[in-house]
Amino acid sequence: MPIYEYRCHSCGRRVSLLWRSFSDAERGTPICPRCGGRELTRLVSRVNTVRSEESRLDDLADPSFLGDLDENDPRSIGRWMRKMSQELGEDLGDEFNEVVERLEAGQSPEEIEKEMPELMGGEGDFDSGSDFGIGSVDDDL
Numbered sequence: 001m002p003i004y005e006y007r008c009h010s011c012g013r014r015v016s017l018l019w020r021s022f023s024d025a026e027r028g029t030p031i032c033p034r035c036g037g038r039e040l041t042r043l044v045s046r047v048n049t050v051r052s053e054e055s056r057l058d059d060l061a062d063p064s065f066l067g068d069l070d071e072n073d074p075r076s077i078g079r080w081m082r083k084m085s086q087e088l089g090e091d092l093g094d095e096f097n098e099v100v101e102r103l104e105a106g107q108s109p110e111e112i113e114k115e116m117p118e119l120m121g122g123e124g125d126f127d128s129g130s131d132f133g134i135g136s137v138d139d140d141l
């Protein structure tokens with residue numbers, strides 16, 4: 001479940017989207033969780049001035065980093081997401097933390113999505129940090 005950051009052209013926010021898989025992230029249409037805008041630009045390298053952080057991000061892309069990730073095990077996904085946020089050294093926000101906690105408690109991403117519809121958009125009640133959403137692929141009708 002990769003997380004990518006985007007810049008929304010409609011509202012100008014930096015937003016984070018959680019995807020179920022890397023292929024979903026490539027195929028899907030990123031939708032701003034803040035305003036529903038579809039003109040999002042993926043932020044590929046926002047830390048290119050910090051060498052050490054860059055190499056840490058390289059580590060995140062290293063398949064061995066994903067070695068113990070079982071995408072069918074919510075707890076494994078939760079541990080991985082927590083590890084990733086720690087590697088980034090960045091607080092990704094209350095919603096992100098809640099998703100991680102739910103995953104670690106064994107809830108499936110589908111259940112979390114149902115119980116936290118605000119992840120899919122609507123009113124955000126925090127103004128700092130990044131907004132967080134779950135990406136969806138809408139071409140599989």
Ligand SMILES: [Zn+2]
Pocket residue numbers: 008009010011012013032033034035036037
């Ligand atoms: Zn937006």
